[in-house]
Amino acid sequence: MDITLQQVSYAYAKNTPFEKRALFDVDLHIASGSYQAIIGHTGSGKSTILQHLNALLKPTDGSINIGDVEVKADKKNKQLREVRQKVGIVFQFPEHQLFDETVLKDIMFGPMNFGVPEVEAKRRAIELTQLLGLPEEVLEKSPFDLSGGQMRRVAIAGVLAMNPKVLVLDEPTAGLDPRGRKEIMDLFYTLHKEKGLTTVLVTHSMEDAARYADQIAIMHNGKCVLEGTPQEIFAHEERLTEFRLELPQSVRFQKKIEQMIGKKLPTICLTEESLAEELAQLIKKEREE
């Protein structure tokens, strides 16, 4: 399902003394099946864009095409439910949306709202708890009796249970310990590949954007200022600095090495693994010479 934003502008609290423009003429195309990262410093409008992707916010100007549904400022839309079922959002600190008596019921809440039969919703809930590495006995517990990391997983399961075609993630790992972070990011990547999802990730971690994304868009003061593959985006340090962003650690280290040996590595190394590999090859080549 392609998502296209055309000249999207958005103002919070329009026509009040507190009006705050958050987006200015944003154009963005998210191709079906791609992994799109959106990066930018705090307050640059990332979360505002995300909420447009399933019509929680409607643009004050411009339009958004989500699959074959068009969302515009003053257009009443009967198809919004359909959009919301297909586009699942994992908000920042998603555990704050848990409410039901048991974990099982909470996970089933989303799909049942969209008319999925109870048996099927239950089946999905059980399958997802396993997938997310939660012990089976949590299903009958109250979500409020779980640890922080477990609550996060339950909340994520609640979104995945709707079987969305597009998965939108707003800093899904904030506050978790390093292992929890890695497990959850890897899980999203596996789902992305296996189920052919379109994934949109908002993150402050350049490392995650570099490692997982096919496409990166940079937001700066409410505008989408740069778009490209990770290779393209992280090739220009000056531009990143201008937008108050940094290079991923591996690229920064790569630059240090390149400066020291006065040679360039053949590609930009987006992950620690690729950096080590490229370095090793270079060293082996040096050895042979």
Add this chain to the structure above:
Amino acid sequence: MKREIISLQDVTFTYATDDSNVRPALNNVSYTIYESQWVAIVGHNGSGKSTLARLMNGLLFPQTGTVRVFGETLNEQNLWETRSQMGMVFQNPDNQFVGATVQDDVAFALENNGIPFEEMVERVEASLAKVNMSEFMNSEPHHLSGGQKQRVAIAGAIALKPKILLLDEATSMLDPQGREEVLATVRQLKEETDLTVISITHDLEEALLADRVIMMNQGEKYVEGTPEEIFQKGQELVDLGLDLPFAMNISRLLRAQGIPLVADHMSEEELVNDLWTSHFNK
């Protein structure tokens, strides 16, 4: 030997006093923190770090064992005196902002301790200057970024000129820039005064800044030592849910590729130097 500031001896604490099936949040923990040290406490989610923080300033008392602060066992009598010597900053920037504006918030602890008005004005200004937030004196919290709110929280914590600054994941809800701001502020404070800093964190950069690291695992102290000593444990830490410094990961990956190195390096500089001397400088 430096003066002992905080010392825990065989501390055991459980939230579920009536249910012995629940693993205690802390089990037999002992450590000592000395004056002017920077100590980082690390460990996976739920390993008991915040519980330690609560014990150290008397929000909780241990079921067994003792907590000594400034050489005295912490009890109901010396509690308030101790707290005035210990500034504390928590994780969520929104939930610890008491005042309606920045200056009111910084003044809160001063008001509580009965500091006279003129001195209060001075101290509020001085504290805000120390964290570079003077120009935001009259701002309301919801107009500040996360990093700015945390700096205000630090200003509020140091307004009483405490001996200890205790940070419980103070940077974990911030973006990289906010985190950098806060860390730079703490580092600067540490240099200017003989503050003892205890920072609880998941962030390795922050742990690397410390003189000593205490690592918690499942409610027990797993190891304690300098960052070098701790991170030399390598895979063991990864298995316990922690991460390793970037340079160390690269070192390990290089070795796996058959590239010999002098050691698993902790800092990027060491790694670069090693690579240079043993592989490129020919």
Add this chain to the structure above:
Amino acid sequence: MLEKMIFGRYIPGDSFIHRLDARAKLIFVFLFIAIVFIANNWITYGVLVVFTFLIIRMSKIRLYFLINGLKPVVILIIFTFLLHLIFTREGDVIYHWKFITIYEEGLRQGIFISIRFFVLVILTSILTLTTTPISITDALETLLNPLKKWKLPVHELALMMSISLRFIPTLMDETDKIMKAQMARGSDMTTGSLKERMNAIVPLLIPLFVSAFKRAEDLATAMEVRGYKGGEGRTRYRKLEWELRDTITMFSLVVLAGVLVFLRQ
């Protein structure tokens, strides 16, 4: 939706009204409520309206924002107007249609009540729009201070109020976030039948309570850690200052009251 609400919010500014002492503004509004009842004919109500517009001008708040933000109250005013219009049965009949009869007195009463309502709401809004919540609380605390003698926990009440005020924006954001999160999961409290909407409220309220509770707990901890142990032995950082303009403002009320008494029937 929530963000359009203007009542109870503060608009930063530097007008004459903004700079008045909060105590002066509070006393002003209380006295004004009493004075409004002096008016009883077209001239006196006219004076009230003029006086109110003068104050709006002096506060430099755009009338458009005031009206726009007070829409819910306007509906209430219209409703009261209609009630009076239909149910007052005095004076000449001025309109008759099927079972509806409108009397002259009804129209008069309706208009008077609406004006009274309108000026009161406007003036109270201007009080909150031009005064920071913290100054209002401080003013209340000082004004209520004498009641301490009767064991009224004035300090605690004021603190409670200032903290609630401080958390209103945070909780509004929170409500908005949770509402959106549940909407994204297919539950919607803005459309559907009444029953459906009621059902959609639970998934909003429970997380909201949980989070408010968590916030309260965190805040209590943060306060305790910073040495808060009740009002005793505390010094105060905020000082209110009564100046000439405050006295002048009070005096203007006396003049207004005088004029109204003189012109009333």
